[in-house]
Amino acid sequence: MKAHIVTIGDEILIGQIINSNAAYIGEKLTQAHVNVSGSSVVGDDEEIIINEFNRVFEKNDLVIVTGGLGPTHDDVTRKCVVEFFNTELVVDYEVLSDIKKFFEARGRVLTPTNEDQALVPKISKTIRNPYGTAPGYWIEKQNKIFICMPGVPYEMKNMMDSFIIPKLVQKTENDNFILTKNLLTTGIPESMLYDKLGNIDELLQGAKLAFLPSQFGVRMRLTIVSKDEKNATNKLDEIEQKIRSLIGRYIYGTENDTLESVVAKLFIDRGLKLSVAESCTGGLIMSRLTNISGSSNFLERGVVAYSNAAKVELLHVDEDTIQKNGAVSLEVARQLAEGVKAISGTDVGLSVTGIMGPTGATVGKPIGLVFIGLCNDKICTAKEFHFGDDRLLNKDRTSQAALEMLRRNLLGISYDD
Amino acid sequence: MKAHIVTIGDEILIGQIINSNAAYIGEKLTQAHVNVSGSSVVGDDEEIIINEFNRVFEKNDLVIVTGGLGPTHDDVTRKCVVEFFNTELVVDYEVLSDIKKFFEARGRVLTPTNEDQALVPKISKTIRNPYGTAPGYWIEKQNKIFICMPGVPYEMKNMMDSFIIPKLVQKTENDNFILTKNLLTTGIPESMLYDKLGNIDELLQGAKLAFLPSQFGVRMRLTIVSKDEKNATNKLDEIEQKIRSLIGRYIYGTENDTLESVVAKLFIDRGLKLSVAESCTGGLIMSRLTNISGSSNFLERGVVAYSNAAKVELLHVDEDTIQKNGAVSLEVARQLAEGVKAISGTDVGLSVTGIMGPTGATVGKPIGLVFIGLCNDKICTAKEFHFGDDRLLNKDRTSQAALEMLRRNLLGISYDD
Numbered sequence: 001m002k003a004h005i006v007t008i009g010d011e012i013l014i015g016q017i018i019n020s021n022a023a024y025i026g027e028k029l030t031q032a033h034v035n036v037s038g039s040s041v042v043g044d045d046e047e048i049i050i051n052e053f054n055r056v057f058e059k060n061d062l063v064i065v066t067g068g069l070g071p072t073h074d075d076v077t078r079k080c081v082v083e084f085f086n087t088e089l090v091v092d093y094e095v096l097s098d099i100k101k102f103f104e105a106r107g108r109v110l111t112p113t114n115e116d117q118a119l120v121p122k123i124s125k126t127i128r129n130p131y132g133t134a135p136g137y138w139i140e141k142q143n144k145i146f147i148c149m150p151g152v153p154y155e156m157k158n159m160m161d162s163f164i165i166p167k168l169v170q171k172t173e174n175d176n177f178i179l180t181k182n183l184l185t186t187g188i189p190e191s192m193l194y195d196k197l198g199n200i201d202e203l204l205q206g207a208k209l210a211f212l213p214s215q216f217g218v219r220m221r222l223t224i225v226s227k228d229e230k231n232a233t234n235k236l237d238e239i240e241q242k243i244r245s246l247i248g249r250y251i252y253g254t255e256n257d258t259l260e261s262v263v264a265k266l267f268i269d270r271g272l273k274l275s276v277a278e279s280c281t282g283g284l285i286m287s288r289l290t291n292i293s294g295s296s297n298f299l300e301r302g303v304v305a306y307s308n309a310a311k312v313e314l315l316h317v318d319e320d321t322i323q324k325n326g327a328v329s330l331e332v333a334r335q336l337a338e339g340v341k342a343i344s345g346t347d348v349g350l351s352v353t354g355i356m357g358p359t360g361a362t363v364g365k366p367i368g369l370v371f372i373g374l375c376n377d378k379i380c381t382a383k384e385f386h387f388g389d390d391r392l393l394n395k396d397r398t399s400q401a402a403l404e405m406l407r408r409n410l411l412g413i414s415y416d417d
Numbered sequence: 418m419k420a421h422i423v424t425i426g427d428e429i430l431i432g433q434i435i436n437s438n439a440a441y442i443g444e445k446l447t448q449a450h451v452n453v454s455g456s457s458v459v460g461d462d463e464e465i466i467i468n469e470f471n472r473v474f475e476k477n478d479l480v481i482v483t484g485g486l487g488p489t490h491d492d493v494t495r496k497c498v499v500e501f502f503n504t505e506l507v508v509d510y511e512v513l514s515d516i517k518k519f520f521e522a523r524g525r526v527l528t529p530t531n532e533d534q535a536l537v538p539k540i541s542k543t544i545r546n547p548y549g550t551a552p553g554y555w556i557e558k559q560n561k562i563f564i565c566m567p568g569v570p571y572e573m574k575n576m577m578d579s580f581i582i583p584k585l586v587q588k589t590e591n592d593n594f595i596l597t598k599n600l601l602t603t604g605i606p607e608s609m610l611y612d613k614l615g616n617i618d619e620l621l622q623g624a625k626l627a628f629l630p631s632q633f634g635v636r637m638r639l640t641i642v643s644k645d646e647k648n649a650t651n652k653l654d655e656i657e658q659k660i661r662s663l664i665g666r667y668i669y670g671t672e673n674d675t676l677e678s679v680v681a682k683l684f685i686d687r688g689l690k691l692s693v694a695e696s697c698t699g700g701l702i703m704s705r706l707t708n709i710s711g712s713s714n715f716l717e718r719g720v721v722a723y724s725n726a727a728k729v730e731l732l733h734v735d736e737d738t739i740q741k742n743g744a745v746s747l748e749v750a751r752q753l754a755e756g757v758k759a760i761s762g763t764d765v766g767l768s769v770t771g772i773m774g775p776t777g778a779t780v781g782k783p784i785g786l787v788f789i790g791l792c793n794d795k796i797c798t799a800k801e802f803h804f805g806d807d808r809l810l811n812k813d814r815t816s817q818a819a820l821e822m823l824r825r826n827l828l829g830i831s832y833d834d
Contacts, residue, residue, distance in 0.1 A: 009627075009629075010625075010627060010638075010640070011627060011629050011636075011638060012440070012443070012456070013443050013453045013454075013455070013456060014443050014444060014446075014447040014453060014597070015439070015440040015441060015442070015443035015444030015445070015447065016440075016444070016599070016629070016636070016638065017440070017629065018435055018436065018437050018440040019435070019436050019439065019440065020435050022432070022436065022458070023429070023432035023433075023434070023435040023436065024432060025432065026429070026430050026431050026432035027431060027432030027433070028432070030431040030432065036430045036431060037430075037460070037465075038430070038457065038458065038459055038460075038465075039429070039430060039457065039458040040455065040456065040457040040458070041439070041455065041456040041457070042455055043454070043455075044627070048454070048455075070607065070628065070630070071607065071608050071611065072607065072611050072627075072628045073617060073626075074625065074626065074627045074628065106803070108606070108609070111608055111612055113608050113611060113612065114608050131805065131807075133608075152630055152631070153631075154632070154807060154810055180431075210427075210428060210433075212428060212433055212434060219433070221428075221433060276721075278700070280707075281704070281707070282700075282703050282704050282706065282707025282708075282712070282716070283695070283699075283700025283701065283702070283703035283704040283707065283719065283721065284700065284704040284707075285700070286699050286700035286721045287698070287699050287700040287701040287704045287812070289699065290697075290698070290699025290700065290701075290721075290723070290812075291699075291808070291809055291812070293774075293775055293776060293808055294776070295699070295723075296723055296724070299699070299721075299723050300723060300724050300726070300727065301720070301721060301722055301723055301724055301726075301727035301731070302700065302720070302721035302723070303718070303719070303720055303721070303731075304693075304700065304703045304707075304716075304718060304719035304720070304721070305718055306707070306712075306713055306716050306717060306718050306719070307713070307717050307718055309717070309718075309761075310717065310718035310761065313760075314718070314720075314731070314760075343730075343731075344726075344727065357710075358710055359710060359711070391708070391710055392708055395704070395707075395708070
């Protein structure tokens with residue numbers, strides 16, 4: 001099945017908003033063995049939108065549209081759908097009652113503007129929207145599928161996951177299998193990974209391997225296309241095992257794993273408790289860990305010790321040590337980890353202190369200098385890292401390195417090669 | 418000048434990478450008064466790429482292409498450009514010496530693969546690349562402009578800012594002015610904003626107003642197109658003032674402001690200090706505030722009091738109050754704010770406690786229930802909020818509501834209408 005994604009909205013064209021919806025839809029379609037042949041963005045202009053509908057509906061088996069279904073005057077997608085399919089608007093009473101319930105639940109007054117959203121194209125099967133008031137449309141014509149969703153990401157994602165993907169999977173069962181496997185690495189640069197893999201063609205035997213670096217590490221995407229799912233699966237497993245035998249220590253997860261989810265599982269499975277002392281990351285490490293449902297089972301507490309006073313008063317860091325070595329130092333990192341472990345009585349204490357930039361650099365302490373401390377019942381150690389110039393990227397990199405230090409410590413993976 | 422952006426790469430179609438390049442280019446072009454009429458993504462397939470070049474070059478005055486200029490086998494853009502413009506490859510010796518210097522500076526060995534990147538289409542004026550080895554191309558034909566850049570974001574951004582935009586600005590001086598103004602609101606739904614604005618056509622007098630909702634609030638984008646910049650500016654100001662007179666209290670910023678940057682500025686300008694006690698947001702509020710350079714001037718410290726023990730030991734919350742009302746309660750929120758203010762000696766103490774889901778709901782305390790506490794030298798208060806079912810969205814919404822509570826408190830804006 002060949003698909004095209006159309007994103008509607010001036011805000012995307014002029015770069016006000018990054019088109020994350022197209023990425024989400026593209027990923028889900030690919031997982032469902034749908035071949036995404038193209039993606040395009042058009043502004044809130046009826047003529048341009050209808051021309052784009054004509055162009056892509058003719059060339060593809062599936063067209064997925066997002067955006068422009070809101071309640072306000074600048075949302076013109078519904079009008080374009082009605083004209084493109086030469087249909088009319090009818091009231092969908094199921095949607096109408098959904099909208100009424102939606103407003104009751106929030107104790108808000110229902111306005112005609114909202115009620116109007118229960119009007120849907122007669123030709124479409126409506127897709128219900130538990131998170132908002134704009135329904136989606138599923139239209140089938142000439143053995144092709146045309147889908148419209150609101151542009152609000154969490155409303156769109158819910159429609160994709162709960163309705164659209166399950167329906168599409170039934171239709172793509174007999175197509176070519178595109179198997180992909182993502183191996184997520186961190187703490188090692190792309191070029192070094194590449195070298196450690198040796199002769200790449202010999203390793204891949206015709207499979208595709210893409211290296212996708214970010215501040216969180218390098219995602220390795222392995223892809224095999226085949227008519228026979230079983231053969232493809234076996235080949236994929238075989239290559240994955242070879243890769244793991246070469247660089248397995250750097251692989252913290254697969255697919256949509258996050259390092260925080262992997263670390264959380266390690267702590268929960270082992271019944272261990274964690275406390276965290278953050279300076280330069282300002283709470284990012286704990287925020288990432290608490291993104292994981294169930295984090296209250298292992299994350300006991302944490303301190304964002306931004307001021308020196310907080311480091312001394314709350315975490316018992318030695319004032320002289322700060323005077324002598326500075327707050328950004330190996331010894332203070334060690335004492336922060338020791339201190340937070342002690343006051344919270346956890347099995348592990350983690351700490352970070354560093355200079356995120358753009359200001360704060362001193363002689364011998366450049367922007368990007370970070371110390372990460374880790375204490376458990378056996379050891380109490382700290383490690384030095386050097387990151388880049390960008391404040392937000394440095395916060396991401398520091399939090400990733402700190403979580404990776406937890407992972408390696410729990411799994412007994414050393415940093416020495 | 419009418420422009421189209423083409424992004425090349427399978428990884429974007431299948432959603433492995435979000436198309437942030439197109440957003441950056443779209444924003445820069447718009448600022449340079451270039452009208453971005455469309456944007457599209459195609460995979461690494463020569464035939465498809467050349468067809469797309471044909472389609473968009475015919476319809477536009479400017480085509481900007483990114484991606485597929487790298488040194489590896491799957492980079493086919495250069496080949497497509499040579500075929501599309503029926504030209505040939507020639508060595509650019511300036512680029513060749515750039516590449517050699519690039520490798521010397523990094524103490525790396527120059528390989529033939531890298532040297533090959535000095536071969537450029539004869540028809541193009543090359544755009545030098547200080548951050549990488551792939552040059553960009555600037556091609557002019559039939560009074561139209563065709564530009565290619567590498568897909569690596571910081572290489573592309575440097576070419577846009579230092580070479581392409583300055584050249585384009587000269588050419589667009591006599592075009593229409595496209596003025597936009599973004600008004601950022603939070604704490605009020607899209608439909609209610611829309612209704613509060615009354616007769617929208619009367620308000621806008623032909624200007625365009627878009628409503629862009631997210632979990633952080635609703636962005637309102639006002640757009641005016643005109644030959645006369647002065648008139649447009651005056652009209653924009655006039656409409657903005659009308660809008661502010663109707664819903665000004667909900668507007669926390671403009672353009673690329675974030676609520677954390679606005680709140681940070683308020684604290685820094687007034688020389689006030691803040692401390693934060695987070696439970697359900699797990700550090701997200703402090704992480705957002707510490708994204709702002711200079712946050713150490715007002716954020717003294719914070720505690721992530723995830724366990725009840727932490728709430729009692731570190732923040733002196735009354736144990737009986739937790740027993741009686743539960744940790745997620747108005748009174749505990751108040752005591753958390755009071756406690757963190759007291760131990761840190763700051764002017765303001767902020768706290769959040771709530772149920773983010775998917776688990777943790779109890780009788781009378783559904784998922785999405787949040788209490789936010791705020792204490793200063795005059796008042797010590799807490800407020801109840803109801804959000805949705807999604808854990809991560811609830812964390813975002815809670816952090817946004819907490820920051821908005823700080824903003825309103827500092828500006829003396831009440832919550833009552």
